[in-house]
Every structure is written in structure tokens, then in C-alpha cells.
Amino acid sequence: MTPVLIAGGSPVGLATALELAHHGVPSLVVEPREEVSWLRPRAKTTSARSMELFRRWGVAATIRERAPLPVAWSDEAVFVTGLLGQEITRFDRCFGLDLAGDDRAAEPGQQVSQPLVEQMLREAVHASPHARLLTGRRVTGMREDAFGVSVTLDSAEVIRASYVVGCDGSRSVTREAIGARYLGRADSRPNLNIVFRAPGLAERVPFGPAVHYWVLHPSQPGLAGRLDLEETWWCIAQGVTSGDPLEIIRNLARASLDVEVLATDPWTARMLLVDRYSSERIFLAGDSAHQNPPWGGHGFTTGIGDAVNLGWKLAAVINGWAPRSLTATYALERRPIAERTIAEAARNMATLAPELSHPRLDSPSVRQSVAEAVQRAKDSEFHSLDLVLGYTYDGSPIVSGDGARLPHRWLGPGDSLYDHLGPEFTILGREVDGFVKAAADEGVPLTSYDDGLPGLRLVRPDQHVAWSGPDDSHALEILRMAISRAPSTSAGPSPSA
Ligand SMILES: Cc1cc2nc3c(=O)[nH]c(=O)nc-3n(C[C@H](O)[C@H](O)[C@H](O)COP(=O)(O)OP(=O)(O)OC[C@H]3O[C@@H](n4cnc5c(N)ncnc54)[C@H](O)[C@@H]3O)c2cc1C
Structure with a gap:
């Protein structure tokens, strides 16, 4: 009997396995993707709190070493008329990236793409004597009884586990199995992520290093940033589902560029929370339980918090020093955090680049009033330690x-x-x-x-x-x-x- 089967090996599933391993409890992670999705870098910000929790497993230093953007490189977000245009205003000390050596946190945040984080968590799982990752397999269903859970894979294999943690994301089979439902809504505006190679762009951007460049020009509002210190960039175009990615990038730059598009990824922001987090032996964690808009960079931070909260409790029960009732406190403790995160991220989403854009950004007085509006609206998105460290x-x-x-x-x-x-x-x-x-x-x-x-x-x-x-x-x-x-x-x- 496997003590814990984890459906889904994205950041939250892998984190759950590492937390259980931290307490000596074996687990099996089932994940369909053989490889992480290198060209789908959804999260770019790993919060200071996630990095503190990664430090507990000995993973923070590796992530820091292998992240292509060193933490000291920049903690700024700049609002501009175009990537090659004029500056409107800027924020520093964003996302807790400035916290190195600060008493407030054991780790600063880190700009690093989600696939690289997942790759390093996979490597930590491979190195663990307790956790095991089974790729190329998908969970198709599960049945719970008084003594455990029988989990069926797409290979028709049935694995018996004492507990199951569903970290299988937005289309969770686990959520369905326990009869839980997402409640909430989706934002009406579409977004398009583009990953591209732009030789020489960094040298032409006149604003210096920044983790985000927000473009407020009405022809193509959105934001962009570097994935490494070579030629790879990401951008998010707002109000767009398709269209010519080259034209979108040129509109963000407000200039003609030599660009190679590597990948596109359309997405919609969602504000969703499940009506129940668990049955007796099956638990939901991460996006399978809640989804929030990405503004503020809280998505998998909330999921890593779930993984640690649930992981130590399940381990205490499995290791025999706490009663089963301890696991019931998981939902009691984590649901309010998800609720608060969804509310704060939705507030951040209320004022994005399209709302802040202006057709007359060539006028200094208009830029000044837009700068004031940006400072009023966006400060809490870049400075949210009260949520990240203070919940x-x-x-x-x-x-x-x-x-x-x-x-x-x-x-x-x-x-x-x-x-x-x-x-x-x-x-x-x-x-x-x-x-x-x-x-x-x-x-x-x-x-x-x-x-x-x-x-x-x-x-x-x-x-x-x-x-x-x-x-x-x-x-x-x-x-x-x-x-x-x-x-x-x-x-x-x-x-x-
Ligand atoms: C544009 C964008 C930007 C973002 N930026 C940030 C950010 O800066 N910081 C941040 O913290 N978050 C950010 N997020 C949110 C973050 O990407 C998600 O919160 C995170 O991926 C959730 O992790 P997860 O492990 O819960 O689920 P997922 O990443 O959705 O992973 C689910 C996993 O389950 C697997 N799976 C699915 N079905 C099955 C099955 N039947 N059996 C087994 N496995 C299955 C999938 O293959 C996948 O690996 C962003 C999101 C978007 C869209």
C-alpha cells in the first residue's frame, strides 16, 4: 500500500511529495508529462514564502543558482509607453526580491520561470529516498473506502493508497471524484502569452534592468520581461487570443524588431474556489482547489502553502503521532488564505495595462497623470508582503x-x-x-x-x-x-x- 498517491506533478504535487519526504513519508506522484513544459513559462515569480519553504527541503539554493536572472539583477517594474519608448513611472522592491539579508524573511523572492522550478523540484524528488515520480501516466479515477483509496491509471493499473492528494490542476479528476465543485467566475478578457527570441532587444531597451516592463500604449497594452540574460523574452498581450504574434511584439515595442516567436499560450484569469477541499482520505491542493488571476504572482505560492500545511499533517497521522482529525484542519486553515488571495489578485486585475493606457502618452502632462494613477492602482500588486509572509x-x-x-x-x-x-x-x-x-x-x-x-x-x-x-x-x-x-x-x- 502506498501511503500517499499524488495526482499531478506540477509545482504543488512535487512540493507535496517533498514535504512528505521531509517527514520520512513515502509517496508516489503520477504525472502525464514526461518533460516539464519548457515553452509554457506561466509563473515567473516565486515568492519569498515559497523560497523559505524550498529552503526547508534544501532546494532554495539550487533554484537561486540555476535561475538565469540573478536576484540582485533587478527588483524593479517599469511602466512605459513602449519597450523602446518613454518611461512613465516605476516601482522598486517588487515581489520581495529585495529581501536578501533582511530580518523579515529567510529568503528573498526569485524571478525564475515555472518550468525551471518544476525541473528542480523533479530533481529533488528523484534524489529523495522517499518520493517517487511516475511520468507518462494519468489518473483516470479513484474509489475510496474505509481503509484506503483505489486509484486507477490510464494504463488500467490500480494502485492502492492510504491517502490521495489531488494536485491535478484546473481539470482535476480528483475534484470530480470527491464531488467537489469550483464556485466563482472567469474574467471576460482574453490574454496571450508569447515566448520569443529577440537578439539585441535588451541593449535597445532604454530603462535598465527590470523584471516587468508594462506597456501602456493603447495600440497594444501588455507587459514583457526577460527570461534570461541572453535573448529570450516573454510577454503578455491583453485583450488578445490570437493574431500575429510578431505584430503584437512589435506593437509592444513600438518599433520594428528582429524577433523569433518560440511559443504562444492563450489564457483567461479565473477566480474559483471549491465548495469542499476533501473527503475522508482524498484532499485537493493548488489549482485543483482554487484559481486566482496571476496579478501579484500568488498562484503557486498558495499551492505550495497548501502542500506544506497538508503534508506535515498527513505525515503526522501516517507516522502515528497525531489523530486523523488533524487533517480536517487543513481545509479550515487553507480555505481563508485562498479566499483572501483570490480577492487580492482580483483587485490587482481590476486595473491592468488597458485601463491605465492613454491615447496621448506623447504629452508630458498626460504621462504625469498616468504615472500618478499607476502609483495609486498598482503599489499593492508589487508590495504584498502582508499577504505573502503575513497570512x-x-x-x-x-x-x-x-x-x-x-x-x-x-x-x-x-x-x-x-x-x-x-x-x-x-x-x-x-x-x-x-x-x-x-x-x-x-x-x-x-x-x-x-x-x-x-x-x-x-x-x-x-x-x-x-x-x-x-x-x-x-x-x-x-x-x-x-x-x-x-x-x-x-x-x-x-x-x-
Ligand atoms: C499567465 C500566468 C502567470 C502566472 N504567474 C504566476 C507567478 O508569477 N507566480 C505564481 O506563483 N503563480 C503564477 N501563476 C499561477 C501558476 O501557474 C499556477 O497556480 C500553478 O501552475 C498551479 O500549480 P498546480 O501544481 O496546482 O497545478 P498545475 O500547474 O495546473 O499542474 C497540474 C498538473 O497535474 C497534471 N495532471 C492533470 N490531470 C492529471 C491527471 N488526470 N492525472 C495526473 N496528473 C494530471 C498536469 O499534467 C500538471 O502537471 C500564473 C498563471 C498564469 C496563467
């Missing part, structure tokens, strides 16, 4: 307090407080004996570390704070609450007291 699990039954991510600190150069957390629970502080004893009595793996601050903090495997307080007098009850175990009969005052 909490407030209201969850397994946290006392707001369940925020543990505030990050550098203890020395390259020495993150997070690197001192154990793979499972960690108690931070000095007088930790009560927690150490309670964890031993309850069979909960616990690391202790003196972080030099007064009081105590119980940190979950996902770096969120389950509880903080002055002393360990209610350690047993607190620990039981944090793993969803019923209070002991000798219960003292409630842990939140």
Missing part, C-alpha cells in the same frame, strides 16, 4: 493566538533562525522542560532551541506559531491542542488562558 491561521482550533508565521531573524550571516527549527514541532525559549516531558509522554517529536527571547513559543512544522506564553505550566494541554488530540481528562485551564 495567519487565526481562528484555527489547533492554534492559540493568531497562528502567524514565526517572525524571522538572522542569527548571523546566512544563519537563519528557521534553520534551527526541527522537522516537526519546535519549542523556542529557555525553560522548556515541561514541553520536552509532555512531548515524550505524548510521543510527539519535538526539537528545543533557545532563541534568546523571553517566554516560550511552540512552532509547528510549517513555521507557524501554535502557541506562545510565559511558561510551560500547561505544556501537555497545549501540545494536545496543537495536534488536534482531545484534552486529557486531567485538563487544567485551557491553553489560551
Whole structure:
């Protein structure tokens, strides 16, 4: 019996496998694509939070090394009349790309295309003694019973698993299997991604390095950026499903260019959330559970958060130190984050290049008023650390307090407080004996570390704070609450007291 079968090996499925492996739990990822889709670079931004979580698995440094755009290269987004036109306004410190060495995060964000991230996650899965990736196979259906799930593949093979995680994206077979439905709506405007090679373009762009160039000219509003420091670029043309890609690129540039189109990829933004996240043994994660417009770069960040939240909980149940009820807190905790992300991304989408464009951009006074409108409308899209790093699990039954991510600190150069957390629970502080004893009595793996601050903090495997307080007098009850175990009969005052 496979402990966990994961349908779909895109970023979220691979992340789920790596999180389970982090806790020593074997899994099998089933993915139809033999190769990652190199010419479909949907996500370009990996958030600071995703990079922090990748650091836990030892993958962040590899991604950073192999990303063609070094993080120090640029953290700017420039709004322009055309790629070879005039500047209107700009933002710096975008997408947390400026956070290197900053106490707020263990990792800055990283501009890197989605297929490269997927390739590196695939390599980490191949290197893991616990996770296995089966490519060239598709899940066609599944049946759940009291003891497990029978999963059928397109090869007609049936694999028995204790649990299934559906990371199979927008057309999820897993979602169908548990009778869940997406609720929400699609945006009416079409978009077209184009990947192209443009020798010499970078040298001609007069605005310096930037991760996004937003073109506000009404003849072709959209945005573009570099995929590497050689000749490869991406662009998104708004309001377009087809048409001549060469003409679209020339209109964005506002000039004639020597261009080779490598791929086109039409897409529509969606604001969708499932009505249920799971059955007893089958769970949805990533785009199979929620979809948000890409503005702000939150799509797979939310999915990686799902993977880690669900992964540690499933592992705790499979490893025998938490009750099955712990997995029910996955939807309770992650649904509000997806809801908030969809709302913020939809707000970002309300004002895009077509809305900000103007037919008289050759006039300095018009450019000035457009610049002011851009600053008002777009600041929160480029500076959203309150969402990326600041979401909490407030209201969850397994946290006392707001369940925020543990505030990050550098203890020395390259020495993150997070690197001192154990793979499972960690108690931070000095007088930790009560927690150490309670964890031993309850069979909960616990690391202790003196972080030099007064009081105590119980940190979950996902770096969120389950509880903080002055002393360990209610350690047993607190620990039981944090793993969803019923209070002991000798219960003292409630842990939140
Ligand atoms: C233009 C654009 C730009 C974006 N930019 C960003 C960004 O900058 N940052 C960001 O974080 N996000 C971004 N996103 C969102 C991001 O691309 C998605 O959120 C992400 O791909 C979701 O990952 P996933 O693993 O949940 O699903 P998917 O990527 O959809 O993967 C699903 C996987 O399941 C597999 N599969 C499908 N059916 C089956 C089956 N029956 N059995 C087994 N496997 C199956 C598929 O082959 C695929 O590998 C962007 C999206 C778009 C459209």
C-alpha cells in the first residue's frame, strides 16, 4: 500500500511529495508529462514564502543558482509607453526580491520561470529516498473506502493508497471524484502569452534592468520581461487570443524588431474556489482547489502553502503521532488564505495595462497623470508582503493566538533562525522542560532551541506559531491542542488562558 498517491506533478504535487519526504513519508506522484513544459513559462515569480519553504527541503539554493536572472539583477517594474519608448513611472522592491539579508524573511523572492522550478523540484524528488515520480501516466479515477483509496491509471493499473492528494490542476479528476465543485467566475478578457527570441532587444531597451516592463500604449497594452540574460523574452498581450504574434511584439515595442516567436499560450484569469477541499482520505491542493488571476504572482505560492500545511499533517497521522482529525484542519486553515488571495489578485486585475493606457502618452502632462494613477492602482500588486509572509491561521482550533508565521531573524550571516527549527514541532525559549516531558509522554517529536527571547513559543512544522506564553505550566494541554488530540481528562485551564 502506498501511503500517499499524488495526482499531478506540477509545482504543488512535487512540493507535496517533498514535504512528505521531509517527514520520512513515502509517496508516489503520477504525472502525464514526461518533460516539464519548457515553452509554457506561466509563473515567473516565486515568492519569498515559497523560497523559505524550498529552503526547508534544501532546494532554495539550487533554484537561486540555476535561475538565469540573478536576484540582485533587478527588483524593479517599469511602466512605459513602449519597450523602446518613454518611461512613465516605476516601482522598486517588487515581489520581495529585495529581501536578501533582511530580518523579515529567510529568503528573498526569485524571478525564475515555472518550468525551471518544476525541473528542480523533479530533481529533488528523484534524489529523495522517499518520493517517487511516475511520468507518462494519468489518473483516470479513484474509489475510496474505509481503509484506503483505489486509484486507477490510464494504463488500467490500480494502485492502492492510504491517502490521495489531488494536485491535478484546473481539470482535476480528483475534484470530480470527491464531488467537489469550483464556485466563482472567469474574467471576460482574453490574454496571450508569447515566448520569443529577440537578439539585441535588451541593449535597445532604454530603462535598465527590470523584471516587468508594462506597456501602456493603447495600440497594444501588455507587459514583457526577460527570461534570461541572453535573448529570450516573454510577454503578455491583453485583450488578445490570437493574431500575429510578431505584430503584437512589435506593437509592444513600438518599433520594428528582429524577433523569433518560440511559443504562444492563450489564457483567461479565473477566480474559483471549491465548495469542499476533501473527503475522508482524498484532499485537493493548488489549482485543483482554487484559481486566482496571476496579478501579484500568488498562484503557486498558495499551492505550495497548501502542500506544506497538508503534508506535515498527513505525515503526522501516517507516522502515528497525531489523530486523523488533524487533517480536517487543513481545509479550515487553507480555505481563508485562498479566499483572501483570490480577492487580492482580483483587485490587482481590476486595473491592468488597458485601463491605465492613454491615447496621448506623447504629452508630458498626460504621462504625469498616468504615472500618478499607476502609483495609486498598482503599489499593492508589487508590495504584498502582508499577504505573502503575513497570512495567519487565526481562528484555527489547533492554534492559540493568531497562528502567524514565526517572525524571522538572522542569527548571523546566512544563519537563519528557521534553520534551527526541527522537522516537526519546535519549542523556542529557555525553560522548556515541561514541553520536552509532555512531548515524550505524548510521543510527539519535538526539537528545543533557545532563541534568546523571553517566554516560550511552540512552532509547528510549517513555521507557524501554535502557541506562545510565559511558561510551560500547561505544556501537555497545549501540545494536545496543537495536534488536534482531545484534552486529557486531567485538563487544567485551557491553553489560551
Ligand atoms: C499567465 C500566468 C502567470 C502566472 N504567474 C504566476 C507567478 O508569477 N507566480 C505564481 O506563483 N503563480 C503564477 N501563476 C499561477 C501558476 O501557474 C499556477 O497556480 C500553478 O501552475 C498551479 O500549480 P498546480 O501544481 O496546482 O497545478 P498545475 O500547474 O495546473 O499542474 C497540474 C498538473 O497535474 C497534471 N495532471 C492533470 N490531470 C492529471 C491527471 N488526470 N492525472 C495526473 N496528473 C494530471 C498536469 O499534467 C500538471 O502537471 C500564473 C498563471 C498564469 C496563467
